[in-house]
Amino acid sequence: MRKSSKVTHKLLTLASVALFAFVASVSGCGDDENRNDGCDPTKGDRCSCDIANAASCPGGFLCRPSGDGNVCEPEGTAGRIPSCLDPKGLDVFAAEADGALSVSWKVNGMIDSSGGFEVRYGPGPATLDQKITVGPEARRATLAPLDNGKGTFVVVAPLGANGMSSFVSCQVAGIPHVLAFGGDVIVNAAMDGDQADPDLASNITGTRLYLAMEDGAAVTLSISSDFGDTWPTAARVTMSGQNPAIVVRNAVVDEAGMLVLPEVLFLTWEEGGNVLFAAFDPAAGTFSTPVTIGKGTNPDIALGIDGIHVAFVDGTTIQQAASTDGGKTFGAPVAVSGSLNNSKAPSVGVHPTTGDVLVAWDALEGGGDSNIYSAASTDGGKTFGAPVRIDDDMQGQNQLNVSVAVDPQTGEYFATWEDRRGGANVFFATSKDGGMTWSPNIDVGAGLGGDQFHPQAVVDVAGNVYVAFFDTTDGQRTVFSRFNEDGTFDPPLAPSTVAGKEGVVGDYPSVATDVFGTVYVAWEENRGGPDLEVFFARAD
Template sequence: MRTFATKYLLALCVALAGATTFPVWAEESEQDAAAAQTDNATIDQTKGIDQSVDYASLRHFGPWDDRNYELTAADIALLPKDDEYRRGIPAFFKIERRKEGIAEGFPIGEHYPRELDKDFLIRYGGLLQDGVLHRRGLGIYYHPDPANPPPPVIYTSDPIVQAMPFSVPVNGETAMAIGDNETSIKYNPVNPSVVIAGSNGPGGQSQNYSVDGGVTWFSAGVLPSTCCDPAMEWSADGTVAYAATLPSSGGLRAGLFRSTNGGQSWGSVILVSTGGSDKEWIHVDKSPSSPYLENVYLTWHQGNVMFFSRSTDKGVTWSTPISFSSAARGIGSDITTDAAGNIYYIWPSSQAATANIYMVKSTDGGLTFGAPVIVQPLFDVFDFPIPSMESRRAFIYIAADTDRSGGPNDGRIYAAYTALHPSSGGTTATNHAWIQVAYSDDGGATWALTTTPHSEADIATIDRYHPWLEVDTQGAVHIGFYDTRNSTNRTGVDFYYNYSVDGGTTWLDETRVSAATSVNITNGQEWGDYNGIAAGPTEAIMSWTDNRVVGGSPLQKSYVGRVQNMAASPTFLMSGSPLNQSVCAPTATPVALTPVGINIGAVSGYNTPVNLGFGPGLPAGFTGFFSVTPVIPPGSSQADLTVNNVAAPGLNALTLRGSSGGIDKDLALNVTVATALPGASNLTAPANNAVNVSATPTFTWTASAQSASYLIE
């Protein structure tokens, strides 16, 4: 089979002699001409994944289809020059069928199967031209939604390697509603339909939210008196969203804002650091087995000295900041936690004398940390120039996460970063950027490198940098990064994606997510310092700074792209609302709570019935039932509960549990109960009738049992 593929590759080389792009064919049959008259699609050469291909020339093989943009010269080499013309069949599908035949051991020769057209319509619905799916025949019945065309499945160029897709389906990309550069993005851990994203903007940190999994975006405005460096996060129960940033308060400080309505609006600023700060990042411990579940951790640097603070009340109050050894100075850090709640705080050195990546570990929820451990040595520190980042320079940053899947690599810690390749020459033109991923299987004591998550053979001609990494609930490692392969002289970028299901031992071939190449701009930001990625149960969503040409000029915008999570296993999702309630129950007569709507979603076609219940049981004074149980995904139910004065006054934590096929998913329902009228409260300071009191006094008073709030008049 290798000989078969090589035969066509040699034929292509002869045809390409003296040419720089794949040629437009001189010969054109009458069928070609007739097809061209009905094929009015616009072909944008810049969208092609391989700029050595003349994509317009692919009309020689069949009518245009936008999925042809994913073809490379090696793919097209499989098509004979005098390939049989089949009406309505585009080049990408012919190549897909030829690769399938080779992989199955029965290569297609001169003639295609007679039912090739029906096979195409069943798989893809019809021709996709200018982004519009033109369904016909069987395609109308197999693909009823023309707004969501099925993605192509193109097989690896060398059929000997493997008969599997070389790229994952790209489900779409779009600009955020507001924002320019340096982006961060996060799914709600309980309801992945809700997504938040932050970005630098001209007036401060811009906030965005989505309620359909990132397909459409809405603006939540600009956080007041802020600068930049957005970092998004959620509480483990999905009730609180966090937007870490650098507020301006007599200089830049590390701080954050909180949202309790899915990122649609944000509360007041909470300052954490007390000195000039930079490059803050935020992390929440979401492991149910952790004794520090819901702890919030914030990192930043002051004068290159790394700082840390924690919150144990969902970001409302914060501990006194602590700092780490000034000998291991750095800029740009990340934190990850394992199932036991151990904290791994990782950053790259900013000093040439200590050119390493460092990690400190805490086993007590951030009260104390051990001595710094070297993760990996660096060939350079802080940043370095390359043709696409010659002025701002490619930033050496860390993106860390931990496998908490319970699978074969459970507990493995990952740290991805941009590195200067050892073959670099020290100048913009001779430097080369690549991405490294380090890992540890012994709690951070020792570290090694995974295989490189992109090709290494083309280091001299392609730069990859600014990665972000996340591990999904199945243990798959997802990574997104900039890639210069589609630009001239390494000056522009596209955003690419890759993933590994074996802990980084092997990676799938890179997938282009951005639909257009961004050109180099010199606005001081270029592409900022970092990007974002979040791995959900059905899709991986990523965000990046985009400088594509719009209306003849480059326009900087924050973009979001979505790809199918091919590593996801079938399971169900469970969400509910409202999950925070207050009720007065002063007598033995039961008082009804607001009904809790329960939604059960399906991942990868999961349809095993889900039994609903209260685990491990209801607290004293509570009774409840579900309107429907079991629920066959996708479906819905309602939790109806009552409470009386037998309940413990104050906060009662209830658990709504869904169980199916050995899988349990819990929702935390927090009910604050008052069983009696609150008593009197007395002012303690300032005293009544006091004089010479500040215009902004601090009031204190004696607490009143079972009070929910106080009104000062």
């Protein structure tokens, strides 16, 4: 989500509340004498491995997929949620959702599932004594409530028209445990002056976290390869720019495990009244030559099956431009906002399977208050339909600063925004029909006594929706909450250990997740003095 001009707030104190997730239930690894390539993960080396051979990693390490192949990682790192990947069959993911086990899957290649999918589960790897069947279009199932501390093991079998399965997926398992934020770390420790406006992204496994931010008048990028425990000095993207937005294209491998497309980070920002774009190659550590997309400000970026989509403000209208060649060129910007006045702060999302594009923004309708709108494209961003209003405020109050997130399995859209009805609040709505209609609005901060601002939303592979926002209830701080299918939000967590105390302000959050369900949050904070700094925390 891109932000409007900043407002200075004064701050207060923190809450400590728990969510739930899973730790992986996996067998131990072999020892390092099985390796003969000289690579030693116990010394910090990034070592390749064979997922099918536990002995390819030393004791205390597991072989897990990453953005650049399978690597040995410390067992239990970040409380990983289990998953298994099969390029010839089904990728399967397990996560906690609303106190039950949620299993989702991705179909790879041509698989006969005309009879639906059978999800088999039970208390042990060989004791899958329960099952449910879902339709051929389903990609997720919610199983029985979890028994705290006991593992649940799951496989998924596609069914043919005769109701028989030709194969069974790889197996996933999970043990519920408390998910909570640990200590926070400063991202920009070696940098002077103000660092602000963070935008955070994770590759699919969390083995590479990217954080773009403003450094004075410049845009910089920092990368963590240890799940955010440490952040090397940021690299300068441009000497003069602001409002960076980023998205990761994950690595793609073929059925033989050979790399087809490498991991790449795509960045956009505003500079000198124009919207620019560049790609970052993490393997080489280099940026591509910046490309000018068009005249404008406040860009946001999303990645779809057909390419890269950037939405931005041009004067008083919202524009969208797309690239189908990895960002080497962009098509001419396309108007999104129609005749709405004073449109600003766009957020863009892309359906994971159709490539349909949805842009949301706030705008004045006539001479009245500002409202939240969306417009959808079913042709890859070439044209957009008429704007649809998302907020259902009938009091004539202002709504602004919307953030859009997309379920990576179902394509359901989620929107969250600042809402001034009844004070300063954060509201939320969903759309299951591609943005044609939106659900009744929900107050994310219901029960909080203060004001809420600057929300950002993200969805993990299990369909859990997380919203981070600024709250003044117990001091001015960044907080974080999860949406439940019953239409409520969990009590908020506070990732910062200091913001909200003694005048320390924590604001402008950015949130990301990985395939294991770990949640990452970054925000700006004035801890230790008047200068703004960027902090990071991980919810394990």
